Amino acid sequence: MIVNQAYRFALDPNATQMAALASHAGASRKAFNWALGLVKAQMDQRAAEKTYGLTGDRLTASVPWTLPSLRKAWNEAKGDVAPWWAENSKDAAGIRNLVRGLDAWRDSKSGKRKGAKVNFPRFKNKRSETKSCTFTTGVIRVEPDREHVTLPRLDTIRLHESARKLARRLEAGTARILSATVKLDGGRWYVSFSCEVDRQIADHARSDAVLGVDVGITHLAVLSTGDVIDNPRHLAGGAKHLRRLSRRVSRRVGPDRRTGQEASKRWQKTNADRSRAYARVANLRRDGLHKLTSALTADYATIVVEDLNVAGMVRNRKLAKAISDCGFATIRGLLGHKTTWSGGRLVTAGRWFPSSKTCSDCGVVKAKLPLRVRTFECDACGMVLDRDLNAARNLARLVERETGTGVAGDPEPQGFNGREADRRTPLAGQVAVKRPPRPGTVGRQRPTADRELTFAH
Structure with missing residues (x-):
């Protein structure tokens, strides 16, 4: 199976190479801002002309929003706009990213693109924007010693870690590098190779079982098998060190745009230490989530998760x-592409599916289940079970009727103990049914019991 996969490695460049990397990132930002300024100027000019009643061919001609057109315009103007451009690779222009942003904005505005609204691209700032540059042409390879990489105009750069995972596939002919992106993250430069990989689908250890995964704060994940994955709380573990560094940064002389004051060397050094501390927390979290999702997708062919409203959940200032x-969205994203790679499938339960309020034994749904109640007690059949484990088993049962497979960890895989399902029983596919609003509640928030469902996991 051919899939697109990225391999990310840390770099150990010398002082000259670090300056060259920063120069390429600056060149990419310069080309991006110039092309965006050209597009905005032409859009504003045409909008002003339309107010005068001009239409059709009488309007000012504009450059099409295509990569060849904008690149041609940039090549004609770069001699005057950026006379230093010859020092960098010709592929360092960030116009490709601008074209993607313009296409996403246009599709979102017309309704062609689903999901959240995409705003018009903004100019990139030297101080706040992440320094990065993408190469699609030229010499891009991993050296035979697996400790160095070669990039256009940057020559050979030493790696901080071995690239054996990618090198083995390249040597075996099961991978092909499409592009390389260098990026400054947490005070360290990284290179990411976008590759086309031929992956062999392996057999799952439990291909006959469906796994439900309920994520939460107290426990990062509770599986329908009864296994509990503890939350490592990486940010809380590094909070003391981060607070100390933040206080130290506040005592230094930092930059001030209003007065034009530049940051002192001590502020820059301390701020870099704080950035590295945050990067370490992010790396620990990413590593743990990768290991968790890789283990789940290797064992189970079908995994069921919930479509959580994470953006709404973080509006709760206490949580x-x-x-x-925790990285709820990251867990779902990793499970999505890893199940594809392993030949499995990821089933996402609807946002309004009452996984916590439904009895996993008889299927009766409770009217209310506050967040403070951590044990589910069914009034119909008397079942008593941990709230999160009950939710995980309900998630697994969503696809049980479709596939005919059993729930992982369930001693009775028939589902609902073979009882006749009533109208309240969550059938397969009944995962996102939204009840009509009650009279007088239009424009108001949902009832408290429904709102608590968002944070019930």
Whole structure:
């Protein structure tokens, strides 16, 4: 199976190479801003002419929003706009990213693109924007020693870690490098190779079982098998060190745009230490989530998760930091592409599916289940079970009727103990049914019991 996969490695460039990397990132930002300024100027000019009643051919001609057209315009103007451009690779222009942003904005505005609204591209700032540059042509390779990489105009750069995972596939002919992106993250330069990989689908250890995964704060994940994955709380673990560094940064002389004051060397050094501390927390979280999702997708062919409203959950000021530290959206994204790679499938339950309020034994749905109640007690059949484990088993049962497979960890895989399902029983596919609003509630928030469902996991 041919899939697109990225391989990310840390770099150990010398002083000259670090300056060259920063120069390429600056060149990419310069080309991006110039092309965006050209597009905005032409759009504003045509909008002004339309107010005068001009139409059709009488309007000022504009450059099409295509990569060849904008690149041609940039090549004609770069001699005057950026006379230093010859020092960098010709592929360093960030116009490709601008074209993607313009296409996404246009499709979102017309309704062609689904999902959240995409705003018009903004100019990139030297101080706040992440320094990065993408190469699609030229010499891009991993050296035979697996400790160095070669990039256009940057020559050979030493790696901080071995690139054996990618090198093995390149040597075996099961991978092909499409592009390379260098990026400054947490005070360290990284290179990401976008590759086309031929992956072999392996057999799952439990291909006959469906796994439900309920994510939460107290426990990062509760599986329908009864296994509990503890939340490592990486941000909370590094909070003391981060607070100390933040206080130290506040005592230094930092930059001030209003007065034009530049940051002192001590501020820059301390701020870099704080950035590295944050990067370490992010790396620990990413590593743990990768290991968790890889283990789940290797064992189970079908995994069921919930479509959580994470953006709405973080609006709770008391839980925002803890929710952000878990990485709920990252878990779902990793499971999505890893199940594809392993030949499995990821089933997403609807946002309004009452996984916590439904009895996993008889299927009766409770009217209310506050967040403070951590044990589910069914009034119909008397079942008593941990709230999160009950939710995980309900998630697994969503596809049980479709596939005919059993729920992982369930001693009775028939589902609902073979009882006749009533109208309240969550059938397969009944995962996102939204009840009509009650009279007089239009424009108001949902009832408290429904709102608590968002944070019930």
